Amino acid sequence: MSEGPDSREAGPDRPIGFFDSGVGGLTVLHECLVSLPAEDYLYVGDSGHFPYGEKSADELLERAQVIAGYLLDQDVKLLVVACNSATSAAGDSVRELGRKAGVPVVTVVGPEAEIAGAITENGRIGVLATPATVSSGAYHRALEEQGRAFTVTEVAAPDLAPIIQGGATFSEEVVETVRGYCRPLKEARIDTLILGCTHYPLIAPLLQRILGRDVRLVTAGHAIAGAIQRRLASEGALRDGDGEGGYGFRVTGEKESFVTLGTRFLQLPLGDRVEHLEI
Amino acid sequence: MSEGPDSREAGPDRPIGFFDSGVGGLTVLHECLVSLPAEDYLYVGDSGHFPYGEKSADELLERAQVIAGYLLDQDVKLLVVACNSATSAAGDSVRELGRKAGVPVVTVVGPEAEIAGAITENGRIGVLATPATVSSGAYHRALEEQGRAFTVTEVAAPDLAPIIQGGATFSEEVVETVRGYCRPLKEARIDTLILGCTHYPLIAPLLQRILGRDVRLVTAGHAIAGAIQRRLASEGALRDGDGEGGYGFRVTGEKESFVTLGTRFLQLPLGDRVEHLEI
Numbered sequence: 001m002s003e004g005p006d007s008r009e010a011g012p013d014r015p016i017g018f019f020d021s022g023v024g025g026l027t028v029l030h031e032c033l034v035s036l037p038a039e040d041y042l043y044v045g046d047s048g049h050f051p052y053g054e055k056s057a058d059e060l061l062e063r064a065q066v067i068a069g070y071l072l073d074q075d076v077k078l079l080v081v082a083c084n085s086a087t088s089a090a091g092d093s094v095r096e097l098g099r100k101a102g103v104p105v106v107t108v109v110g111p112e113a114e115i116a117g118a119i120t121e122n123g124r125i126g127v128l129a130t131p132a133t134v135s136s137g138a139y140h141r142a143l144e145e146q147g148r149a150f151t152v153t154e155v156a157a158p159d160l161a162p163i164i165q166g167g168a169t170f171s172e173e174v175v176e177t178v179r180g181y182c183r184p185l186k187e188a189r190i191d192t193l194i195l196g197c198t199h200y201p202l203i204a205p206l207l208q209r210i211l212g213r214d215v216r217l218v219t220a221g222h223a224i225a226g227a228i229q230r231r232l233a234s235e236g237a238l239r240d241g242d243g244e245g246g247y248g249f250r251v252t253g254e255k256e257s258f259v260t261l262g263t264r265f266l267q268l269p270l271g272d273r274v275e276h277l278e279i
Numbered sequence: 280m281s282e283g284p285d286s287r288e289a290g291p292d293r294p295i296g297f298f299d300s301g302v303g304g305l306t307v308l309h310e311c312l313v314s315l316p317a318e319d320y321l322y323v324g325d326s327g328h329f330p331y332g333e334k335s336a337d338e339l340l341e342r343a344q345v346i347a348g349y350l351l352d353q354d355v356k357l358l359v360v361a362c363n364s365a366t367s368a369a370g371d372s373v374r375e376l377g378r379k380a381g382v383p384v385v386t387v388v389g390p391e392a393e394i395a396g397a398i399t400e401n402g403r404i405g406v407l408a409t410p411a412t413v414s415s416g417a418y419h420r421a422l423e424e425q426g427r428a429f430t431v432t433e434v435a436a437p438d439l440a441p442i443i444q445g446g447a448t449f450s451e452e453v454v455e456t457v458r459g460y461c462r463p464l465k466e467a468r469i470d471t472l473i474l475g476c477t478h479y480p481l482i483a484p485l486l487q488r489i490l491g492r493d494v495r496l497v498t499a500g501h502a503i504a505g506a507i508q509r510r511l512a513s514e515g516a517l518r519d520g521d522g523e524g525g526y527g528f529r530v531t532g533e534k535e536s537f538v539t540l541g542t543r544f545l546q547l548p549l550g551d552r553v554e555h556l557e558i
Contacts, residue, residue: 033488034484034487037489037491170542170546171550174548175547205309205312205313205546206547210523212316213313213315242465242491244489263449267449267484268484268485268488269450269453269454270449271450271451272451
């Protein structure tokens with residue numbers, strides 16, 4: 001095993017920083033650990049302030065600035081905001097912090113919209129997301145920026161993230177709930193669905209079965225891994241080699257519950273890589 | 280929801296039958312439920328006689344014939360042997376039973392070898408499997424039958440299936456174990472790995488991370504879903520439509536443990552679809 005992120009100095013060997021309100025962003029980290037295994041990663045889960053969905057815009061802005069500041073102090077070479085709420089409330093502010101520090105910032109929403117716009121054939125794109133994300137209009141705007149007219153069907157799923165976080169992912173209740181959310185998407189004859197919440201990859205097989213295999217699913221993890229790779233490659237900061245980098249976690253809440261809950265989301269060991277962080 | 284398999288009569292509307300010694304074959308069923316959602320499925324788990332790895336060839340042959348006979352009596356339109364041990368010991372016998380009944384039989388090994396042979400670019404193929412499967416030489420022979428000379432590196436993993444079945448899939452112990460098995464595969468510079476045991480898809484992300492993303496993983500589930508589709512399409516027996524079919528389970532062992540254990544392997548609800556079967 002290589003050493004942890006903290007021991008790196010500069011260039012390709014600096015870690016990639018992630019932050020999220022809790023465990024959801026671990027599905028994004030999962031994809032990066034699998035797709036870009038040579039990199040080092042440092043993930044901050046602001047679980048002490050979860051859920052972000054219930055915070056005011058000012059509170060979210062403050063949390064995002066504190067955590068982004070911490071990660072920039074850790075000398076990350078790229079910063080990922082792996083959280084829809086934080087991206088909506090503080091994406092521009094974090095990008096500005098990154099610009100000042102000379103560190104690129106990648107957030108959710110944009111990369112998924114870019115992939116969905118590139119792969120749709122019939123131009124009918126679905127978005128499944130939390131009510132807050134749908135009402136923010138973020139995916140709608142990001143799809144409009146692709147410079148092509150799409151027919152976008154957005155479905156707000158109030159109970160899906162809590163059900164998934166609660167662990168009842170494979171119950172008949174979930175199947176019926178998901179079937180209901182898929183109905184308008186099927187009626188709209190979408191050929192591409194953006195999973196607009198980092199919890200949803202855990203039910204990707206169920207969505208694929210209900211929607212049929214001709215519908216392509218776009219996750220933030222897949223989209224962000226691609227965006228990181230392009231960005232680092234263009235700056236000569238992608239780490240070479242076929243070895244594995246290290247990864248570690250700092251959580252503002254309780255360690256044990258983050259490990260227990262997070263394992264389902266990361267699908268890789270969290271184990272003794274988690275430290276409590278008071279910020 | 281459509282009705283269960285038992286209510287079907289003929290043609291495309293008959294169910295597809297599966298059998299396995301326990302829960303492993305559920306990773307194959309998972310892929311079929313996602314890739315071919317319109318079909319009905321009936322899965323027999325011979326959990327009352329698990330594990331098959333410790334049975335004699337005669338015992339395995341007898342169990343395979345009993346279960347294949349049961350599924351043929353249920354009027355399946357295609358029969359899948361989703362188990363390496365049963366395929367080694369009784370594949371030919373089950374194929375013969377199917378031939379007499381006019382029902383096509385798809386087993387593991389062949390479809391994975393076919394895909395691996397088609398997608399490898401450097402001709403270096405790895406096989407990760409149980410010691411029994413490796414010593415049977417089944418994958419070696421199946422790759423030879425592809426009519427091209429491959430460099431095949433087989434790694435026998437005695438403890439991987441039990442560790443996965445035991446549930447410690449995301450521990451550091453598993454990571455170290457898998458890293459050890461991957462070492463000869465990396466040294467052999469394989470570009471394609473056959474996951475030669477139906478338990479292994481549960482650690483596919485870990486394998487992908489350790490081997491690097493340039494190595495393509497071939498699972499029995501993916502290969503068999505493709506084989507079923509081609510076979511049924513050629514016979515005009517593929518079910519059309521974008522709806523979901525039904526699926527059910529018959530187990531020769533205890534119901535509750537099959538549901539608990541099986542959920543991790545199916546990644547879809549088993550719930551109240553499981554019945555005990557005395558054969």
